[in-house]
Amino acid sequence: VAESDRPKVVELDAELAKWCKKLIFDSIRTGTALYNEGNVEECYEEWKNTTEQLINRLPPGEEVTMLQTSLDVSTTKEPAARPWMLRMSLETFSWLHFNTKASFDIHSATVNGYVEQVQILAPIFALVNLPKGPHLPIHVACNRSNQEIAKILLENRADPNCPTGDTAMTPLHIASSKGDLEMVKLLIKHQAALEVTRDTWTALHFAVDNSYLDVAKELMESGAEKSPVASYSIGNEKKLVTPLDMAIQHGDKQLIAGVLSFEDIKPQRFLTLSKLRLSQVDLKLFPPGLIHLSCLTRLDLSFNELRVIPDLISNMTNLRELDFSHAELESFPVGVCDLKSLGKLNLSFNKISELPTRITGMSRLERLEISNNQLISLPEELGGLTRLRKLTLDGNPLHSIPRDMLLRGTGRLLDYLRQISGCSADWKKMKLVLVGEENVGKTSLLKSIRAYQTKSGSIPSLRKSKSKPMKKEEPSISTDGVDVGELSIDDTVTFSTWDFAGQQLFYQTHQFFLTSRSIYIIVFNLVQIDESRIKYWLRQIRATSSDRPPIILVGTHLDDSRCNSRYLQIVRDNMEAQFPFKMWNIIQLHFISVKTDKGFRKLNKTLRGVAAKHKTITQKVPETFIMLDRLLIQEKTRNQYISWDDYCKLAQECSIPSASINIVTSFLHDVGCLIHYDSKESGLDELVILDPQWLADVMS
Known part of the structure; x- marks a missing residue:
């Protein structure tokens, strides 16, 4: 009153x-x-x-x-x-x-x-x-x-x-229209009826219409009907809508995502909704209500924390485009493999480590973006996606796929996978490259590695290319140009060894022989360290290699009286300070003596370990690659080089498709089996060099 x-x-x-x-x-x-x-x-x-x-x-x-x-x-x-x-x-x-x-x-x-x-x-x-x-x-x-x-x-x-x-x-x-969550909880506790209507509106309608998501969730979790129909004014017309329709009408992504988090939520007015973008709405789970939006053709759930996509997504059969990028996915959403109409799938920036063999179920897929994940291999079945035109894979540790295959484009990569699906085998060849200054002991080091392998029970191959006779083992005589040979370690790997001359006169020619699929040993004299030369080789390797090949630093002349433990520790500290190992991908620093064999046991262990883990050895290649390599070895006994046309004929004899010849050639070049420069301007592309030693001799 x-x-x-x-x-x-x-x-x-x-x-x-x-x-x-x-x-x-x-x-x-x-x-x-x-x-x-x-x-x-x-x-x-x-x-x-x-x-x-x-x-x-x-x-x-x-x-x-x-x-x-x-x-x-x-x-x-x-x-x-x-x-x-x-x-x-x-x-x-x-x-x-x-x-x-x-x-x-x-x-x-x-x-x-x-x-x-x-x-x-x-x-x-x-x-x-x-x-x-x-x-x-x-x-x-x-x-x-x-x-x-x-x-x-x-x-x-x-x-x-x-x-x-x-x-x-x-x-x-x-309380619902005011967004008073605590009041709503109190009323529900005291048996407030959830389905009572005011002019067809339930409490859930009032909450959603006013964008109070927390209240809407409380009502639905307490048992409110998820999809009651109410009369709603849109413009000058009255439409029948559900709470989901209201959320979509408002265009509030957070509200839509929250409402869709309940299974039985259904639309009335937006039954034919075709596009929905729910990126950056802090979703922790895939909204189960999405399956009721049966007409969706484009769905964007990027930049959320979904982690797992349930198989029920396979019910959304009309989807054409799907974006799960930046969604913290821990595995490939297998349910999408049943979406036969899907044309574009974005799974970039997640934690996916494996693609399923069922991926061929997406028969109309034209674009697959799966960059920056944790893939280490690709299933052979991926080659069965005949409509795939764009495949992005950068940012994945794909050690099992030759890098040239990844760089040649989607079509070539799929051809490669189709070849593997026919028959594949392990590859056991790679390059071992020794570089460093003149007279630091590179040639002596290589001979000692061979000798140590013999002492260890493994009989290494000491073959060298026929075009250049074996030199007498005189450490005082410097190598001219490049010496190419072979070194077999057990049945694990056969190295194509490349001993580079240390004289600066030959430095300009070395760049033609440096490749990514190599293990590099940079050799220096422990008692006469020229750090500028070490830095030169580190930069040269980095500049001429598309990947980051493993590097081993080896200091020789450990038998010198000055190389006591204190001196060696100073050398190690200086090396790690001047050349950060992680930055340059330096695997290890070893000190050895070719006179006493001291240090060779550790060096041998490092060399074996690096080779065993190298992507060239761990990956599978089509058996046709190995067949071609064998044919080229036979051809090398007759010719040091052949024309590109003759080379292509040999490749075709091995059932290698024309579209894949450049891929296998690049691979064999990288591992040191042949030399081919894809340079149309110079005309070098018309020549395939079967004997690398012959070219090294010509250049020297």
Whole structure:
């Protein structure tokens, strides 16, 4: 009641005021106890007696008149009139102004947030459900987001489902439309009905329409129907929509993703939705509601934390484009293999380590982006994707696939995989290149490696190319140009050894023989270290190699008296400081003596380990590659080089398709089996050199 509308309050002396206050509060407690015990008639009698006592003791005035009216009402036999009697009595009590906080109007107490008064008044029978205007106290509490008062009211039998007298909104509707999550939880706890509608709208409609995702999730997790249909104004028209339709209409990605996280969520208006972008919405799981958007052709779930895509995605059969990039995927989503209409799939920047053999199920796939993952191999079945035009694989440690195959384009790579699918074999050849200054002991080191292998029980091949006779093993004579030979270690690998001359006169020719599929040994004299020469070779290897080939640093002349442990530690520290091993891909630093064999055991172990792990040895190649290599070895006994046309004929004899000849040629060049320069301008592309030693001799 507004202050101006209140009747003039009769001044009471202190003793009378104290008596009135005690009488009223005692009566409230007694009447409430009687009501809660089911003694309704006795409860009303208690209130009548209290009212009569007040009338008899209070001086004449408006208060007494109001009390007399309420007493008259109480004599009626109509049960509905009795709460009004209580209401009139309590408002009269509040007018008595025993103190400013002693209001007996539960509505006013709720509006003003007077928790203590509500605690006193709420237990009084029927008051919590007695309207003042169109609202009950619980409506007021929900409107004002006062969970503390709402809790008191609900614990005292306030009706959580009673609609307002004007808008017909229940307390749950009000709380949902305001986004008051705690209030919604409180109402649900006290049995608020989830499916009650106001003009066809449920609480879930109100929450979604106002973009309160947390409230919407709470309602659905509590059992609210996921796809109730409501009438919704879009422009000047009324449309039937579900909460999912509302979210899509708003265009709020976070809201859409949240609503779709429930399985039974379905659209009504957007049944034919074709495109949906839900990138960067902090998704932790694949939204199961997506499968009900059966007309989707493009779906973007990039930049989320999905980790796993369930197989149910296979039900989205109309998808044409799918983006799961930057989604923290830990494995390939196998379910997409059943999407026969899929034309574009982006799986870049994830943690995928393997592609499934079922990948051929995506028979219409034209573009597959799977860069920056953890793939170490590709399934042969990938070659069966005949429509694939674009395949991005950069940023993967694909050790099992020759790098030239990866660089030659999608078509050539698929041809290679098709060849492997026919028959594949292990490759056991690679280059071992020794470089360094003149007279640091490269040739002696290579001879000692061979000799050590013999002592170890492995009989290495000491063959050299026929075009250049073996030299006498005189360490004082420097190598001219490049010496090419072979070194076999067990049955694991056969090295094509390349001993590069150390004189600067030959440096310009060396770049023609440096390739990626090699192990490099940079040799230096421990007692005459020229760090500039070491740096030169590191840079030269880096500049002429498309990959980062492994490098072993070897210091010779360990038998020199100056090479004590303290000196060697200083050398090691300086090397690691000047040439960071990780940056240059330096695998190890060894100190050896060709006179005493000291250090060769560790060097041999490193060499074997690096070779065993090298991508050239670990990868599979088509058996046709090996067949061609054997034919070329036979041809080399007759010719040191052949024309490109003759070479192509040999390749075709091995059933190598014309489109793959450049690939196998690049591979054989890299591992040192032949030399071919793809330079049309110079005309060198028309020549295939079968004997690398012959070319090295010509250049020297």
